[in-house]
Amino acid sequence: MNQSNGALKDILRKEGLRYTNQRQSIWDEIRSNHDHRDAEDIYISIRNNGVNVSRATVYRTIDVLVKNRFVRKMDLGEGRFRYEPRLDDKHHDHMVCEETGDIIEYFNQELEDLQEKIANEFGYTVVRHVHQLFVKPLKK
Amino acid sequence: MNQSNGALKDILRKEGLRYTNQRQSIWDEIRSNHDHRDAEDIYISIRNNGVNVSRATVYRTIDVLVKNRFVRKMDLGEGRFRYEPRLDDKHHDHMVCEETGDIIEYFNQELEDLQEKIANEFGYTVVRHVHQLFVKPLKK
DNA sequence: TTCCTTATTGAGAATGAGTCTCACAGGTAA
DNA sequence: TTACCTGTGAGACTCATTCTCAATAAGGAA
Ligand SMILES: [Mn+2]
Ligand SMILES: [Mn+2]
Ligand SMILES: [Zn+2]
Ligand SMILES: [Zn+2]
Numbered sequence: 001m002n003q004s005n006g007a008l009k010d011i012l013r014k015e016g017l018r019y020t021n022q023r024q025s026i027w028d029e030i031r032s033n034h035d036h037r038d039a040e041d042i043y044i045s046i047r048n049n050g051v052n053v054s055r056a057t058v059y060r061t062i063d064v065l066v067k068n069r070f071v072r073k074m075d076l077g078e079g080r081f082r083y084e085p086r087l088d089d090k091h092h093d094h095m096v097c098e099e100t101g102d103i104i105e106y107f108n109q110e111l112e113d114l115q116e117k118i119a120n121e122f123g124y125t126v127v128r129h130v131h132q133l134f135v136k137p138l139k140k
Numbered sequence: 141m142n143q144s145n146g147a148l149k150d151i152l153r154k155e156g157l158r159y160t161n162q163r164q165s166i167w168d169e170i171r172s173n174h175d176h177r178d179a180e181d182i183y184i185s186i187r188n189n190g191v192n193v194s195r196a197t198v199y200r201t202i203d204v205l206v207k208n209r210f211v212r213k214m215d216l217g218e219g220r221f222r223y224e225p226r227l228d229d230k231h232h233d234h235m236v237c238e239e240t241g242d243i244i245e246y247f248n249q250e251l252e253d254l255q256e257k258i259a260n261e262f263g264y265t266v267v268r269h270v271h272q273l274f275v276k277p278l279k280k
Numbered sequence: 281t282t283c284c285t286t287a288t289t290g291a292g293a294a295t296g297a298g299t300c301t302c303a304c305a306g307g308t309a310a
Numbered sequence: 311t312t313a314c315c316t317g318t319g320a321g322a323c324t325c326a327t328t329c330t331c332a333a334t335a336a337g338g339a340a
Binding site for chain 3: 156157158160162163192193194195196197200219
């Protein structure tokens with residue numbers, strides 16, 4: 001599984017890459033919580049743990065992790081990407097509260113099916129999709 | 141209406157801004173077709189028409205047009221924004237063919253309703269949303 | 281019309297996320 | 311140990327977009 005500890009070595013081997021302390025630290029940091037953080041946040045957190053890595057290595061390693069589905073890269077239209085660990089690898093989409101900035105995860109099978117149906121109507125099949133709901137709290 | 145000719149003057153007046161040739165040229169260029177173009181494309185087209193405007197003015201004017209719903213700004217995750225005129229102002233979402241780059245517009249009321257329902261379940265109401273389907277042609 | 285005050289503009293500098301370069305460090309194999 | 315080769319850090323670079331500021335042009339007043 002993605003999430004187990006030794007799995008990083010496996011994908012690195014598969015990719016013909018070496019196992020290094022930096023790569024392990026970066027994956028450990030991303031795994032350490034379920035937030036949706038940007039590269040700079042991740043970089044700062046690693047450094048605050050006393051590990052010296054460069055931004056370049058953070059970006060390079062994230063690419064490997066994204067390619068191997070350990071990490072999901074998302075674009076909320078903020079001008080930079082955010083990343084989250086794919087610990088259980090269950091698909092979900094995001095709802096962003098415009099008042100608080102909270103990010104809520106949701107999954108709705110009907111929505112997933114509907115979008116495939118729409119694509120089919122145009123002669124296509126969905127490869128990937130972006131569903132983002134920018135919301136505000138209902139009046140009580 | 142947005143799309144009529146004199147409407148630009150109206151929104152500029154409302155915003156306390158002056159009516160200038162540059163602003164008119166930029167809106168005219170964006171209005172001239174229904175493509176989903178980036179700022180550089182728009183800038184180049186205006187210059188090819190023999191009108192001298194700066195990139196800064198293109199960006200500044202687009203902001204005003206977006207704010208006043210003359211133009212829709214979209215982020216397809218390409219690292220730059222694309223813009224389209226809101227000539228009839230009917231809402232639609234986009235499907236992007238990953239093989240050809242074609243952008244197909246679609247609208248599905250069921251989808252629109254469903255996402256509001258999902259937001260409600262979490263105690264929110266949808267302010268805006270992004271729905272993008274990245275697709276490939278069905279095998280024949 | 282001409283004048284006057286201010287908003288607007290153009291050119292290019294600045295910004296910021298992300299990528300690239302390259303000399304050096306560290307693993308690997310014989 | 312040597313020879314080789316990948317990975318890394320620091321900082322240069324890229325590219326879309328924003329900012330700065332001196333020069334220009336709206337547009338209201340007279
Ligand atoms: Mn998530
Ligand atoms: Mn469109
Ligand atoms: Zn989904
Ligand atoms: Zn929609």
